[in-house]
Amino acid sequence: MTQAQAVLEAERCLYCYDAPCATACPTSIDVPSFIRRIGEGNLRGAATTILDSNPLGGMCARVCPTENLCEAVCVRNTQEGAPVLIGRLQRHAVDALMESDRPQVFTRAPATGKKIAVVGAGPAGLACAYTLARLGHNVVVFDARPKAGGLNEYGLASYKTPNDFAQKEVQWLLDIGGIEIRHNWKLETTSQIDALRQNYDALFLGMGLSTTHQLGVAGESLQGVQDAVDFIATLRQTQDLSTLPVGRRVVVIGGGMTAVDAAVQSKLLGAQEVHMVYRRGKDNMSASTAEQEWAQTHGVTIHHWLAPVEVLGANGHVNAVKFARQTLVNGKPTPTGETETFEADTVLKAIGQQLGNPVLEQAGLTLSGGRIATDAQGTTNLPGVWAGGDCRAGGLDLTVEAVEHGKQSAKAIHAQLLRA
Incomplete structure (x- = not known):
């Protein structure tokens, strides 16, 4: 979209109270708010609203099935059969921020001294790590691949993510500080899980589906x-x-x-x-x-x-x-x-795909349908261990849902660490 096209499309939004589009978004982005800012020419403010709810809002704007989520319930769609192009507006705002001189709009909270391990540098793991880092925790992300991003880097067709956008988004996430990624680390033994539980204050599993x-x-x-x-x-x-x-x-x-x-x-x-x-x-x-x-x-x-x-x-x-x-x-x-x-x-x-890693069950994790069983916040049956993304049972296998899993688990981890 050009800026003029974006403003014209933004003006179609009715800025609904209790907007159904925001409710339909798994990450609860305040859609009317960011669209209003686009209409006012405030792309930085629009992107801030998006990324505050969805730190991977740029990639989700590219791959999220908006026609089945936010745009499906848009009032313009139910009345006229032509929804506001929410996904394209989201991409327009986030891309403008990413291409600006100061793309990082958030700062870390004061350091807590807590250290969390995250297994998997895909959407769930990265969202969890970023949210925890913003809250002042230090995070170490362990990933089997030489590049971070998970399916965003390795599982999406090139035409959906041109110009190496997946890595640009990863770099934006890391710019918040407090996140270290250790590559070429594979989960192969129960002793690895035991060590992570002993050496870190919490553990989040977001390794996706391996087979x-x-x-x-x-x-x-x-x-x-x-x-x-x-x-x-x-x-x-x-x-x-x-x-x-x-x-x-x-x-x-x-x-x-x-x-x-x-x-x-x-x-x-x-x-x-x-x-x-x-x-x-x-x-x-x-x-x-x-x-x-x-x-x-x-x-x-x-x-x-x-x-x-x-x-x-x-x-x-x-x-x-x-x-x-x-x-x-x-x-x-x-x-x-x-x-x-x-x-x-x-x-x-x-x-x-399927989880396919016997180590998880051997470590004592409860599985459901071949994936890790959790509650709504990603809490597993093992104390101090959370899980999210495609490896978690009962999900939709969507990038945007994986981001929400990581975000909610990070908030739950933060709350528990404050009580400790």
């Missing part, structure tokens, strides 16, 4: 078949995209945002045909309608009610995928007996 689900069909190990998250991670760390191989005929299996990212990115890299295949119907896809339309406008063909039954190949390399046509029987997808085969020299699997 991906498998198709469980013949031919899955053929060359040319890989996880979509690994494909995107490699893409994000490749400086010269012309050196990144991509098939001429790509089949992406899955119906979520990762599948859309992998499919669109494949098309942008030069794939001639890209098929995105999902085992249920359009309404069951976790990718938003806007994401699905984005894929289609970039030449991706989306297929529904097809489940993979075999990956076909020759000379050790994939050359096609066979799918079984599905229909609902008593509410359950059931094969009809019909099959369909798509030629492919690249197959990208995007059928979900």
Whole structure:
């Protein structure tokens, strides 16, 4: 958006009392307040309002499904079918601040002398660390990757985060002071958790989901078949995209945002045909309608009610995928007996991730559905240990929700440390 476009869009806002858009935001951003400031030309003030509630407001403006959250309940949307473009206005304000000479608008509280360990430098871990640092605590973040950011750095298509925005946002978070990140640290033993609990005043777990689900069909190990998250991670760390191989005929299996990212990115890299295949119907896809339309406008063909039954190949390399046509029987997808085969020299699997780290249960953490069970503030069954983000049970697997998890756990940790 240009400044003039932003002001015109801001003037569409009705500045509702008890605004439904703010209620729909997982991080409770005061949407009318920041939009009013944009209308007044006060972008710094608008960004301050956003980042006070959501320290990763810049990235969330890029990837948050606003059409399903704040914009879905916008009064302009319910009355006219055309919501105020809240996400784009948020990005406009935060980007202006990040590009300014003094991007850091907050200062740390006086030092408390307390030290907290955070495992995972993704959205949940970074939000937790930043909130604790603002409150005067010292934080050490342990992460398995060479760069901080988690899925923001390794799991989002390049077209969503150009100009290395993920790292610029990480640097903004670190500029508050009091945060140290230790890279290439992997959680592999229960003794590591024991040591963190003993050596720090509190521990927050925000390591995300480390393993991906498998198709469980013949031919899955053929060359040319890989996880979509690994494909995107490699893409994000490749400086010269012309050196990144991509098939001429790509089949992406899955119906979520990762599948859309992998499919669109494949098309942008030069794939001639890209098929995105999902085992249920359009309404069951976790990718938003806007994401699905984005894929289609970039030449991706989306297929529904097809489940993979075999990956076909020759000379050790994939050359096609066979799918079984599905229909609902008593509410359950059931094969009809019909099959369909798509030629492919690249197959990208995007059928979900799981926690996959046995150390957590071995350390005594209670799991629910394979993820860490917590209360609303992220408190686990282990004293002094909190958890949030995708590794926490019962969530929506959204970046904005992970940020809120980290923020709320930080406030709970702060409150407990004050009582200690």
